[in-house]
Amino acid sequence: MSFIAIMAIVALIGAVGAVLGYRKSRALVPDPGQKLHSRPTYHASYVFSFSAVPALVLLVIGLVVAPIVVSRSVHADLASNGLVREGMTPELALQLVDALSSGLRALPADELAAIDGKPIEEVSPLLQRRGVAIATATESGMVAPAVAKIRLEDTLRLVTAAVAIAAAIAGVVFALGRIAVRLRARNQVEYVVQGILVICSSIAILTTVGIILSMLTESLDFFSRIDPMSFFFGTVWDPRFAAAGSGGAEGQFGLVPLLAGTLYIAAVAMLFAVPVGLFAAIYMAEYASGAVRSVVKPLLEVLAGIPTIVYGFFALVTVGPFLRDISSDINRLLTGDFTSFIQAQSILTAGLVMGIMLIPFVSSLSDDIITAVPRSLRDGSLGLGATRSETVKRVVLPAALPGIVSALLLTASRAIGETMIVVLAAGVAARLTVNPFEAMTTVTVKIVNQLTGDLEFNSPQTLVAFALGITLFVLTLILNIIALTIVRKYREQYE
Known part of the structure; x- marks a missing residue:
């Protein structure tokens, strides 16, 4: 049965x-x-x-x-x-x-x-x-x-x-x-319903605890074999993959190139997505007519439904070659040399395409948050003689700031955890560079690389994926703490 x-x-x-x-x-x-x-x-x-x-x-x-x-x-x-x-x-x-x-x-x-x-x-x-x-x-x-x-x-x-x-x-x-x-049947039924709600609410907490414990256990095993200082402060990523049972060399597991690539590409994506998405949300919430809003908002949200692998193809086939050809033309006009100073797989390519993917996250969430600001605040500002732009800047945005910060935090977490776009648009080379026209890689890409292939699961080459995962978790936790601090500060100032 x-x-x-x-x-x-x-x-x-x-x-x-x-x-x-x-x-x-x-x-x-x-x-x-x-x-x-x-x-x-x-x-x-x-x-x-x-x-x-x-x-x-x-x-x-x-x-x-x-x-x-x-x-x-x-x-x-x-x-x-x-x-x-x-x-x-x-x-x-x-x-x-x-x-x-x-x-x-x-x-x-x-x-x-x-x-x-x-x-x-x-x-x-x-x-x-x-x-x-x-x-x-x-x-x-x-x-x-x-x-x-x-x-x-x-x-x-x-x-x-x-x-x-x-x-x-x-x-x-x-x-x-x-x-x-x-x-007292009503009281007993309400106790049962309350218990079910508590169980459902606890699932998220227990799931988070389970994820942390699973990553932490394997991470401690990894750090028992590899010096934590060489991992957190190492500048060379060379795990030297060894086949199962070969007893190969452990290599170097420097986190710095991967973390730098993750933050760099996420920053480029946020620099593109935040202004475009936030201005689009302000326009839809404060300036657009009902007919325009009913067309623009669904079109923006269509971007959120596109699989990330499609964005990766778009970056690999269209955006990367376009930037490479444009840089080649510019270099030819300036120096007469036909070489390109922007690689097809680069930080700029991955950041731009990831920024396009993140626009609906910023615009849709920010639009809902701005729309939720009470109408009385706008009417009071306009009644005192403020213009519409001054009302948006001095009244609406400060009132919606906590929600907007939460939306930006969600967007940043999405950017940090992206994998497919980075693989196809930025490559897999772990290097340190400040040039946005060169290739870098991220932590998530290397997690996938370390967990695939013919490797012993208890080898350092595989266990390092869990150390990288717990690092991303801590990074997201830090972002949450910073966001809560900013929200608390500006909320007190506004009140």
């Missing part, structure tokens, strides 16, 4: 209980001078809550515990059968059994019982006829653990379904028995 089917059955039981609770509540006859504490709809919700919530909690617990039990059982079977030996780690043996069990699930129950305990040589033709591939490292004795794994998973799934359904039925019976005239 699948997870969706179990949830459907639990929901059906809860719905039936809600109907019964509603009818029982409507049939209640209060004593003289009394009245129902809660409406029948709250009694129905009360029954549904007692039925569905405990059942879903037990179902989630079963889904979490079942894989752990299955994994330990398979480990025990592999160890008892002597399949985990020198040259085969327990993790590899478990992966082979998982792959084999996935293939065996295509077999009917009678065929699955017939092959239990048979060597892999007899099972392989049967699976091949059904289009199931088997890893070459699969051992003959792995068929029995794979079949046992399938049976244990099915048993645990049935047990979980039975417990969840029984809990749903018990919840209906218990809640129906508590329905009375003075039952």
Whole structure:
């Protein structure tokens, strides 16, 4: 029985209980001078809550515990059968059994019982006829653990379904028995809803904590092998990729060229996107007519829906060659030399194209924020004799400043985390330069490079990606702190 089917059955039981609770509540006859504490709809919700919530909690617990039990059982079977030996780690043996069990699930129950305990040589033709591939490292004795794994998973799934359904039925019976005239069903339902909201709100926090812990754990492993000073203050990026098991040299992991490239390209993009996007937002919010706004705003927001890889193609095919050819023409007119001083892949190319991509983030968010400024502030300024431009500069923008700063912070974070445009428009060369016409790369590009290829996952060449990721996280945190400081300062000044 699948997870969706179990949830459907639990929901059906809860719905039936809600109907019964509603009818029982409507049939209640209060004593003289009394009245129902809660409406029948709250009694129905009360029954549904007692039925569905405990059942879903037990179902989630079963889904979490079942894989752990299955994994330990398979480990025990592999160890008892002597399949985990020198040259085969327990993790590899478990992966082979998982792959084999996935293939065996295509077999009917009678065929699955017939092959239990048979060597892999007899099972392989049967699976091949059904289009199931088997890893070459699969051992003959792995068929029995794979079949046992399938049976244990099915048993645990049935047990979980039975417990969840029984809990749903018990919840209906218990809640129906508590329905009375003075039952505070409304309060109980509100507590349940509040708990659900708290859980939903905690998901973002727990996800953030999980991301930090996952990156921090691997980063500490990396810093236990590489000197942190050489990483944070090194000016050379040369990881010297080593194939798995080769024991190659570690190389140099200098962060400075990558961080400089990230900030440089993001700064060029912001220098282009912020003025254009902010002025576009001011025009749409304060000067444009309704007809113009209804056309311009959707056209600007279309840019936000274009995939970043398309922007990368645009930079690689159009913007980069255009800047290269223009610089070549300028150089020819000034010196007679046909060489180009702007490379097709350069900081300027990546910054301009990324700035185009960021315009809708700035304009759309800033437009909504400026539009939200109370109309009374504008009317008061205009009534005192200020012009429209003075009203925008002295009243509207200061009032909207906290929201605009948040929009710019979101835009900066988007620029720092961009990857595809940088790969195609700025290249992958890790270097230090102040010339915007040359190529540089960013932290995100190197994270992708370090996590792809034939590398050992526990090697410094791979673990450095997590150190780069935690660095970007800290950088974003610093941007948030700076933005909050600026917002607090100008908000106090305005008030």
